Amino acid sequence: MTPIILKYRRFFIPFTLNAEIPVCWNDVSAKQLIAISRLYNDEITDNELISIMCDIPLRIVNKLTTYERYRLANVFSFVTDFKPFHSFIIKDIYGYFPPRPKLEGMIWEQFMFTDTYYNNWAENGLQTDLDKFFACLYQKKGEAFDSSKIELYLSENFYTDNELKIAVSINYRLVKEWLTDAYPMVFQRPGEAQESKGKNKGWLPVFESIVGDDIINQDKYAKLTVHTVLKYLTKKIKENARG
Numbered sequence: 001m002t003p004i005i006l007k008y009r010r011f012f013i014p015f016t017l018n019a020e021i022p023v024c025w026n027d028v029s030a031k032q033l034i035a036i037s038r039l040y041n042d043e044i045t046d047n048e049l050i051s052i053m054c055d056i057p058l059r060i061v062n063k064l065t066t067y068e069r070y071r072l073a074n075v076f077s078f079v080t081d082f083k084p085f086h087s088f089i090i091k092d093i094y095g096y097f098p099p100r101p102k103l104e105g106m107i108w109e110q111f112m113f114t115d116t117y118y119n120n121w122a123e124n125g126l127q128t129d130l131d132k133f134f135a136c137l138y139q140k141k142g143e144a145f146d147s148s149k150i151e152l153y154l155s156e157n158f159y160t161d162n163e164l165k166i167a168v169s170i171n172y173r174l175v176k177e178w179l180t181d182a183y184p185m186v187f188q189r190p191g192e193a194q195e196s197k198g199k200n201k202g203w204l205p206v207f208e209s210i211v212g213d214d215i216i217n218q219d220k221y222a223k224l225t226v227h228t229v230l231k232y233l234t235k236k237i238k239e240n241a242r243g
Helices: 030-040 046-054 066-075 108-124 127-137 147-156 162-182 203-211 215-222 226-242
Strands: 002-010 013-021
Touching: 013 046, 030 046, 030 162, 046 066, 108 127, 108 147, 108 162, 108 203, 108 215, 108 226, 127 147, 127 162, 203 215, 203 226
Parallel strands: none
Antiparallel strands: 002 013
16 A cells, blocks of 8 residues: 545645555455446546545545546556456455465366356356356355355345446456466466467366266366366476477
8 A cells, every 4th residue: 555645625724634545456445346347347437436446535536636636546557457466355245255365275166167157258248157157256154165056156145236246357357367377388368379278168178188087086176176286287288298
């Protein structure tokens, strides 16, 4: 966070206001993330965004000069870039929780379904895919993910606030950027050369190749952690490249 001091007048009386501005994704609060999602959807004015990001009353922001607003907005310009970030900002949604930082402990089955619905939604924009992505990502504390219960998760989760889901999708994109840095041989960013990496063809063929003929134990493979599988895939890609 970066501290700022604003001086203004109200009824000709001078006032000083101390505030802080987020300078990276780690500084962003849940309320601010939702405001950013509204910015992406053109549902918020620049002054409203500055007010929320700086925690300054809107009436004061409206009194600032164009240059002053520009200087403030420039500090949190990082919101327009998808820089790698490994944690979920919104920690608790009515008793539902996201994976831990760096997806620690997240099982491969949950990641496959979460990422598939996210990629589908990013491509087709269908509300059902966004809902399923959200339902797969946020789980009740202590509850193990089960793909056969996705429809049940849909009925239990809270879907009246679409801004919340869009905010979570932005956060997930940042986590995907972090995964791409951590496992560059498995993931690729938009615009990179199309290679035979997992997400281009979906994760099911990748899972089937891992299981192979050991069908009887496929549930055990599904319960492996994300990082166990991604390290294995990286190893196999390197072996095939040498091959």
